[in-house]
Amino acid sequence: MRLNRSDPTRVENFPATFSEAYMKEIVNFGHRHNVKMLPTVHNLLYERGNQHVNKDVVRGMLATPETRRAFIQSMVQLIQQYEFDGVNMDFEDVYYEDREKLNDFYRELGREMRSRGWFFSVDTPSRTSDQPTNPFSAPFNYAVIGEAADQVVLMLYNEHGWPGSGPGPVVSSGWMGSVVNYALTKMPASKILAAVSVFGFDFNLTTGRNTYVTYSMAMDRAKQYGVKVVFDEKTQTPMFSYTDAEGNQHEVWFENADSIRAKMQQAHRLGIRGLALWRLGMEDPAIWQVLQNEFVISKLVD
Template sequence: MFKIRKKLILVAVLSLLVSNITCVAYASQYLRQGDYGPNVVALQEQLRQLGYLAVPATGFFGPLTAAAVTKLQSDYYLIPDGIVGPLTRNLLERLTQKEGTPDPYRQKRTIMGYYAGKETPLPSSLTSLTNHGTKLTYVAPFRYRLNAGGTGSLDTLEQIPEKELNKLFLAARENKIKVLALVHNMLYGNGIQGRDVAHRILSDPQKRWSLVMNIFYLLRENGFDGVEIDIEDIYPGDSQLFNQFMAELAAQLKPAGYYISVALPAKFSDTPNMSWGDSFDYATIGHYADQVVVMAYDEHGAYSGPGPIASLPWVEKVVQYTVSKIPAQKVLLGIPAYGFDWNCDGSFPRYLSYDLAMEIARWYGISINWDTRAEVPYFRYIDENGSRHEVWFENASSWAGKLDLVAKYNLKGAAIWRLGMEDPDSWRVIGDKFTIEK
């Protein structure tokens, strides 16, 4: 592979000396039958390396190269059109490039993984944590919830059993990962609204302080390194009360050496738009928190029609607003690992992992499409009942664009919702782009 790269570099340098030729990087164009030049040489060398092309690289994209590309695409459930676009290019790079030694000159980035227990058919996050712990700085188990009575006490959810939590801590310590206890106000059921629970606590100074101290004791008695505050659903009128809670939490936790991370819903501006983000004062929260996770996902979600979970232009708008309020070096870009399968008959969409999305595509014999504007994958199919479906999800290619925003805006890093749902190859992309902070 080293010799191949030397040849490609030589060809690229020589091509710059030739007048009347505009050099376009292989990574930014489509290649198809009839094309020629160093980019085709690179393609052919990759196909030869993978055993799809038996003849030497000529630099001309002819019928043999087209047939090799079509066969590769067919083998990996892409549209077998013989054209090398973003999905095919990314596949070739994944199959031919080995992860190298981290570059000591690259800036370090923080990577946090949200951890959940098994949610059939979704797996627990444990395997992902164990297999990819070298690429994580923090892990936040989704285990603690504000008590529905609004007293300031915390409930421990059994979705992550004690035995599994012990395995989480063991894997974290082996990989030098810090563990943050995630505290949230969601998933109550029985008509209980998380914003009502939060209001009862935030509006009462005694209950608010009780919550602060219960979080403090939770961290101290269980060996956590800090807390991830994921109180997402609050009334807009409680915004200043939430700021006060953050001030009191910081005053108690920071002198004791505990780390404070806060998850915030995505928004573009200070103008209210009837979304969850209206309730949160980014600048003040960013002042008290050690880091902030901006949840740049659910552009389309469970309560909308089909579309990208997080299109790249939409995510960039979220980032631009966020860094106008919070120092970039405190910001983690929240990246979705999930997708949705929308049934066009109007029923509630199905929550999908990458593996489930690919399983559906294989079952129905569907090729994966790529939305060039959103820079995300999607596909459509018709089920056995004749219902039309639209599936939008995330993969290593879509993550690559989002991780580039982390570098472009010099953010602290990224946070993944959630471990165990991601395209396994996404970890290679993270490793290729960043040296991981430990």
């Protein structure tokens, strides 16, 4: 779900194909299987490639105490209507100038959720210091969010893969350590989930263009060009190189069961709550056997 563009104090309805009865059955199914059910609310994808629209919409919601309160009440109504267990907020494009209002919003929503006994989760872009060097993550104050929320999901993607980046893993073990260790200075380890990708990128080194690949796409591409997948020990991620029919040089970095295992083990060493995976359907199917056999899984669906 996302903020309504014309009235950002409210969230848009579910897709027309999702009736109220259907949504309630999904929530009930989760509850019957002891799964915490949260709606994820975001401010993305209004216009392809136009991040200013995303920022303008959330700015409208954050504008005043009254607009924030109206939005919080709409969230209360949504949770009550579908009997959710709380909410997951996934704001990702925010003007730096709105950072203090964003802090106020998280505090206000956190108090409301806590007063009702509901679970409050926040997704945050990755940052590694107090310095506002990255405009994407700079508006997000880890200390404020860590105090307000029950759970903080650190979105570790994309270390590499953003437009213009060089080749490399979406989330290396070193990057994961840097982001998590910074977060640990701002909030308890018990609140932290490290969100890692299950997708990857094909980096065209000749043209400089990066494209998404799922696990199956990566494996098909390696087979197509007859190249071997290698596991990079430094970053703890699989990769391979190939030359396409036009002579362009490529590197493909992605995730598989071995790299997810390594990240789960790293999360355990860091003492945090665990991992979150983005997004289902792109993953190596073998990760589920690894998770079932080697780790204890907490069920949270949003």
